[in-house]
Amino acid sequence: MRTGVKSIRALARGLEVFxxxxxxxxxxxxxxxxxxxxxxxxxxxxxKTLEEGGLARRSLGDNRxxxxxxxxxxxxxxxxxxxxxxxxxxxxxxxxxxxLWPSDLxxxxxxxxxxxxxxxxxxxxxxxxxLMGYTVHVLxxxxxxxHLAFSPPAVVRExxxxxxxxxxxxxxxxxxxxxxxRSLAAIRxxxxxxxxxxxxxxxRPGQGDAIAVPVLQGRRVLACLSLSWPADAATVKQIVSRHxxxxxxxxxxxxxxxxxxxxxxx
Amino acid sequence: MRTGVKSIRALARGLEVFxxxxxxxxxxxxxxxxxxxxxxxxxxxxxKTLEEGGLARRSLGDNRxxxxxxxxxxxxxxxxxxxxxxxxxxxxxxxxxxxLWPSDLxxxxxxxxxxxxxxxxxxxxxxxxxLMGYTVHVLxxxxxxxHLAFSPPAVVRExxxxxxxxxxxxxxxxxxxxxxxRSLAAIRxxxxxxxxxxxxxxxRPGQGDAIAVPVLQGRRVLACLSLSWPADAATVKQIVSRHxxxxxxxxxxxxxxxxxxxxxxx
DNA sequence: TGCCGTCGTTTCACCTGGTGTAACCTCATC
DNA sequence: GATGAGGTTACACCAGGTGAAACGACGGCA
Numbered sequence: 001m002r003t004g005v006k007s008i009r010a011l012a013r014g015l016e017v018f019x020x021x022x023x024x025x026x027x028x029x030x031x032x033x034x035x036x037x038x039x040x041x042x043x044x045x046x047x048k049t050l051e052e053g054g055l056a057r058r059s060l061g062d063n064r065x066x067x068x069x070x071x072x073x074x075x076x077x078x079x080x081x082x083x084x085x086x087x088x089x090x091x092x093x094x095x096x097x098x099x100l101w102p103s104d105l106x107x108x109x110x111x112x113x114x115x116x117x118x119x120x121x122x123x124x125x126x127x128x129x130x131l132m133g134y135t136v137h138v139l140x141x142x143x144x145x146x147h148l149a150f151s152p153p154a155v156v157r158e159x160x161x162x163x164x165x166x167x168x169x170x171x172x173x174x175x176x177x178x179x180x181x182r183s184l185a186a187i188r189x190x191x192x193x194x195x196x197x198x199x200x201x202x203x204r205p206g207q208g209d210a211i212a213v214p215v216l217q218g219r220r221v222l223a224c225l226s227l228s229w230p231a232d233a234a235t236v237k238q239i240v241s242r243h244x245x246x247x248x249x250x251x252x253x254x255x256x257x258x259x260x261x262x263x264x265x266x
Numbered sequence: 267m268r269t270g271v272k273s274i275r276a277l278a279r280g281l282e283v284f285x286x287x288x289x290x291x292x293x294x295x296x297x298x299x300x301x302x303x304x305x306x307x308x309x310x311x312x313x314k315t316l317e318e319g320g321l322a323r324r325s326l327g328d329n330r331x332x333x334x335x336x337x338x339x340x341x342x343x344x345x346x347x348x349x350x351x352x353x354x355x356x357x358x359x360x361x362x363x364x365x366l367w368p369s370d371l372x373x374x375x376x377x378x379x380x381x382x383x384x385x386x387x388x389x390x391x392x393x394x395x396x397l398m399g400y401t402v403h404v405l406x407x408x409x410x411x412x413h414l415a416f417s418p419p420a421v422v423r424e425x426x427x428x429x430x431x432x433x434x435x436x437x438x439x440x441x442x443x444x445x446x447x448r449s450l451a452a453i454r455x456x457x458x459x460x461x462x463x464x465x466x467x468x469x470r471p472g473q474g475d476a477i478a479v480p481v482l483q484g485r486r487v488l489a490c491l492s493l494s495w496p497a498d499a500a501t502v503k504q505i506v507s508r509h510x511x512x513x514x515x516x517x518x519x520x521x522x523x524x525x526x527x528x529x530x531x532x
Numbered sequence: 533t534g535c536c537g538t539c540g541t542t543t544c545a546c547c548t549g550g551t552g553t554a555a556c557c558t559c560a561t562c
Numbered sequence: 563g564a565t566g567a568g569g570t571t572a573c574a575c576c577a578g579g580t581g582a583a584a585c586g587a588c589g590g591c592a
Contacts, residue, residue: 005310005311005314006311006314007311007314007315007318008276008280008311008312008314008315010274010276010277010280011276011277011279011280011312011315011316011319012315012318012319013277014274014276014277014280014281015280015315015316015319015321016319019319044271045271045272045273045274046274046277048271048272048273048274049273049274049277049278049281050277050281052273052278053277053278053281053282053285055281057352057355059351059355059383060355060358060359060383060384060385061370061381061382061383061384061385061386062384062399066348066352068352069348069349069352082332082335083335085325086323086332086334086335089323089325089326092326093326104327115327117325117326117327118326118327118328119326119327120327133328
């Protein structure tokens, strides 16, 4: 993105003040003055603005500033997927710079894999963009197969059971569990998943190909990270030998970042 | 307070942008442009700033802005007391302007009444300030007695039981429940509580006096609202005849505001 | 009661920094 | 490859953000 946009000092400082109020649950002007180093008139104006914006309030009784309870309305608790996507984004960006091919991040949700982040914008190659929020099929896509292969048996059973009831032809593979189990074993020993041959028509200017690895937290698959490229540019073997290591490393970094975040939250 | 402080436009607009992003869970620049009416370069700069401040992020995959999950760190869930205090403050301010004597707002917590808001700053008379956060005794203070008198019997029993185990001499009245019950009945029929004679030494330049009424939500006492004045300025009878109506009306308004807020939250 | 120190508020003049128009670039669609 | 929509950059104007300094309110102390 290489954005040369300048930021707005007045706003940045206002946010600093807000954070300072949050940090102390209540704060006097003097304390904020000491904490932030801003001039008192400046603080007064900013706190007035925060107050009018519904983020802070000033108590009558002690003239101290507090976080407005109305502020809770602005902060709907973020989903796990949001958190993972946010931690993953810079790492995926870095990966894309090294590898040049784009990668996607997906989570299992409701019988499908949902794309929650993607670096397709970052690559100069004509792969399909507009993928965010779309879903791909568990049994057909590289990410779905990686998710299954590295999930505990109980989770796998549950997902398969769910897919048996699906009307979608792409999910009908769930009716032959034995076959699925064989592929999953192969994926586990290889360390990565490819998509079911013939699936993935969504890369338009020629067939695309993809591999996927899991983002693991203990035994749980948090998400899956894929790498895509036009099929005519390289074979799976070539890509694996060149980039599988980087892909796995990125997945591990994502897991580590999310884990670090979890600790803070508790 | 009558504050002549000016607010900061850049900050106010930045908060608007943030709210706009919150409103749509994710938003393109174009959408924010339409929603806020701000120029796009302005939006870019503000969003950049929000991003750096950890409140927003821009997804790689679709270039859309979302609320950062890091914003969660700023958000400590506000307590009920905070919410009540915030709703009550402007009403207490108004009351104080009419009546000229200050009022306090308290909630029962852990065997005592905690002062969570106060309009003592607003009154020109030399009553004790610095009350926020202090606690007063349930059986002795006007607010504590109002709390008990208008609470359901089960709650009253629980509180009395708690106070029996207190070391504080001011709580020893709990050892004669029958006497307490008689006072509570009297308070209920009068519609307001006064403090136990002799209690309330904390109004310094001469004894102070106070009456208190409950802020009711259904059968629950959310908080208690008191009105204080120097004992030599007026008798309880005079104050009751002049101001009890206003005090009760204010308590009812507080209850209504909090109830309205609750509905939004659900 | 008067003095003093602390903390909050107001004033005001400087000039930085926020602002929007206009031009430009990128990408998707047909 | 033309068209249009959405996103970004450049630039020049001047509103508006800024902090020093003065002022005011309050509490503590003796």
